[in-house]
Amino acid sequence: xxxSPSESAYPTAPSTVPGVEAIVAEMTDAIHEHRIQPGAxxxxxxxxxxxxxxxxLVRQALHKLEHSGLVTIQRNRGAFVAKPSIKEAREVFxxxxxxxxxxxxxxxxxxxAQDIECLEKHIEDEHAAIHRNEMGLALKLSGDxxxxxxxxxxxxxxxxxxxxxxxxxxLVIALYWRRRNAICExxxxxxxxxxxxxxxxxxxxxxxxxxxxxxxxxxxxxxxxDGAASLKEALKR
Amino acid sequence: xxxSPSESAYPTAPSTVPGVEAIVAEMTDAIHEHRIQPGAxxxxxxxxxxxxxxxxLVRQALHKLEHSGLVTIQRNRGAFVAKPSIKEAREVFxxxxxxxxxxxxxxxxxxxAQDIECLEKHIEDEHAAIHRNEMGLALKLSGDxxxxxxxxxxxxxxxxxxxxxxxxxxLVIALYWRRRNAICExxxxxxxxxxxxxxxxxxxxxxxxxxxxxxxxxxxxxxxxDGAASLKEALKR
DNA sequence: TGGGCAAAAATTGTATACGATTTCCCCCAA
DNA sequence: TTGGGGGAAATCGTATACAATTTTTGCCCA
Numbered sequence: 061x062x063x064s065p066s067e068s069a070y071p072t073a074p075s076t077v078p079g080v081e082a083i084v085a086e087m088t089d090a091i092h093e094h095r096i097q098p099g100a101x102x103x104x105x106x107x108x109x110x111x112x113x114x115x116x117l118v119r120q121a122l123h124k125l126e127h128s129g130l131v132t133i134q135r136n137r138g139a140f141v142a143k144p145s146i147k148e149a150r151e152v153f154x155x156x157x158x159x160x161x162x163x164x165x166x167x168x169x170x171x172x173a174q175d176i177e178c179l180e181k182h183i184e185d186e187h188a189a190i191h192r193n194e195m196g197l198a199l200k201l202s203g204d205x206x207x208x209x210x211x212x213x214x215x216x217x218x219x220x221x222x223x224x225x226x227x228x229x230x231l232v233i234a235l236y237w238r239r240r241n242a243i244c245e246x247x248x249x250x251x252x253x254x255x256x257x258x259x260x261x262x263x264x265x266x267x268x269x270x271x272x273x274x275x276x277x278x279x280x281x282x283x284x285x286d287g288a289a290s291l292k293e294a295l296k297r
Numbered sequence: 298x299x300x301s302p303s304e305s306a307y308p309t310a311p312s313t314v315p316g317v318e319a320i321v322a323e324m325t326d327a328i329h330e331h332r333i334q335p336g337a338x339x340x341x342x343x344x345x346x347x348x349x350x351x352x353x354l355v356r357q358a359l360h361k362l363e364h365s366g367l368v369t370i371q372r373n374r375g376a377f378v379a380k381p382s383i384k385e386a387r388e389v390f391x392x393x394x395x396x397x398x399x400x401x402x403x404x405x406x407x408x409x410a411q412d413i414e415c416l417e418k419h420i421e422d423e424h425a426a427i428h429r430n431e432m433g434l435a436l437k438l439s440g441d442x443x444x445x446x447x448x449x450x451x452x453x454x455x456x457x458x459x460x461x462x463x464x465x466x467x468l469v470i471a472l473y474w475r476r477r478n479a480i481c482e483x484x485x486x487x488x489x490x491x492x493x494x495x496x497x498x499x500x501x502x503x504x505x506x507x508x509x510x511x512x513x514x515x516x517x518x519x520x521x522x523d524g525a526a527s528l529k530e531a532l533k534r
Numbered sequence: 535t536g537g538g539c540a541a542a543a544a545t546t547g548t549a550t551a552c553g554a555t556t557t558c559c560c561c562c563a564a
Numbered sequence: 565t566t567g568g569g570g571g572a573a574a575t576c577g578t579a580t581a582c583a584a585t586t587t588t589t590g591c592c593c594a
Contacts, residue, residue, distance in 0.1 A: 079577095079578090103544095103545075103546095104545075104546070105544095105545080105546095113578085113579090114578060114579045114580075115546090115579085115580095116577085116578055116579065116580090117577095117578070117579095119546090119547095120360070123357070123360060123361075124360075127361075127364045135546085135547085135585095136545085136546060136547075136584080136585050136586060137545090137546080137585090137586070137587095138545070138546065138586095147453075148453070148454065151452060151453060151454035151455070152454060154452070154454075154455075155396075155452075155454050155455055155458070158395050158396055158399055158455075159392075159395055159396075162395055215388060215391070215392075216384075216385070216388060217385065217388040217389060217391075217392050217462075218388070218391075218392055218395075221392070221458055225454075316547095316548090340574090340575070340576095341575075341576070342574095342575080342576095350548085350549090351548060351549045351550075352549085352550090352576090353547085353548055353549065353550090354547095354548070354549090356576095356577095372555095372576085372577085373554080373555050373556060373575085373576060373577075374555090374556070374557095374575090374576080375556095375575070375576065
């Protein structure tokens with residue numbers, strides 16, 4: 061009888077080494093902040109040198125990143141920063157539109173004073189980043205804001221999905237954003253905080269729905285996604 | 298500049314070997330069909346012996362299964378078939394309730410005659426399994442039915458999420474189902490097919506919502522699950 | 535000059551080896 | 565009898581070695 065305790069397990073238990081998680085976190089940040097462009101190749105031993113670990117751990121990290129949608133792995137060809145198609149871009153925001161308004165509503169029902177404080181700090185950091193003109197960082201913090209709401213709603217499962225969706229949103233924005241300024245810098249997040257503080261579920265839900273539509277409407281989803289083809293020829297030779 | 302073509306990539310490209318995928322598929326089936334119980338320990342070299350591969354590939358497979366929510370990995374302690382908590386069980390069905398009705402609606406708008414045929418075949422197989430008293434197989438087929446609807450809706454992103462949710466639903470049912478009979482055997486799936494055939498979006502959406510509530514209401518989410526498990530025989534035929 | 539082909543280099547895929555941690559079992563003392 | 569070491573065995577984590585595949589390079593010839 062090969063039985064085992066196996067604790068009733070929460071989302072993703074502390075399953076992997078700090079080593080792997082550190083690599084994943086660092087690469088996630090780099091991609092979220094657009095310091096690595098969609099389509100960039102990620103060589104295993106190159107990353108191994110950078111992080112001073114063997115390819116084994118790099119591979120684990122790349123597989124995790126693939127799962128989160130930030131990286132695409134092609135057999136025998138290697139890993140690349142993902143390059144969402146237009147269809148995928150649409151799907152990402154459609155899925156967010158299904159999940160987030162309801163989550164904001166739940167968060168409004170549960171938010172504590174401490175939670176509100178935390179959200180306000182997020183916004184401060186975001187504004188600070190914008191004023192320093194670090195738009196990549198600002199975008200990442202803006203994504204974290206949405207994740208924080210899922211955390212407040214105490215919805216681990218949806219939070220995990222949102223983590224993936226927000227990651228991919230970052231890539232979508234890198235590829236399809238129209239203007240390089242004014243990223244979520246609108247008052248939308250402020251208004252959301254107000255609704256959460258007041259426990260106004262209906263407002264929170266509606267504000268989130270509108271906010272997502274607003275972001276989506278600022279994407280330019282007509283062009284060809286493969287700017288790489290022309291870009292590559294322009295740069296390569 | 299390390300640019301690269303990197304095809305605009307769809308959900309999960311053919312990234313991993315047939316070897317790993319075969320292991321994942323076989324174990325997924327075994328867990329879905331309840332041939333391995335929640336909490337069962339999954340030793341790496343034991344699985345390596347069973348599938349005649351090295352631990353390297355087994356580890357890859359286990360990590361993939363962890364991503365899909367079927368397996369829990371604890372550092373230095375090993376992998377176990379996941380054992381969703383009651384909270385997680387609730388969350389899984391809440392998330393399904395957010396995603397599936399809308400997906401059924403979209404499917405109703407797009408379903409072709411061929412799609413309908415495919416769904417009907419699914420139901421036939423499911424009934425056949427029930428009559429042979431293979432309840433595990435029937436349950437798995439029932440899950441596949443829901444996935445098929447997402448495929449018809451042409452929503453790759455949501456389909457990927459649903460795959461995880463349905464996997465976990467299978468575990469939830471293994472742990473918390475009240476009566477061992479009558480799994481989704483209701484007319485719900487038949488009614489859904491009718492709505493899809495008629496292109497009746499509203500009905501499809503409502504039927505799906507009701508169907509999910511119906512399943513959820515048959516769970517007993519008060520007890521504390523604690524089961525031991527035997528492995529080995531369930532996998533290799 | 536440009537295309538095509540073959541060999542070399544680079545890169546990824548898989549297996550194995552070894553160190554680290556946990557688990558199990560036996561023995562002994564209270 | 566029971567509870568607690570302590571060491572051996574089992575198991576997992578990471579690095580390295582080698583095989584398979586792809587990509588690049590260099591050469592020849594039209």
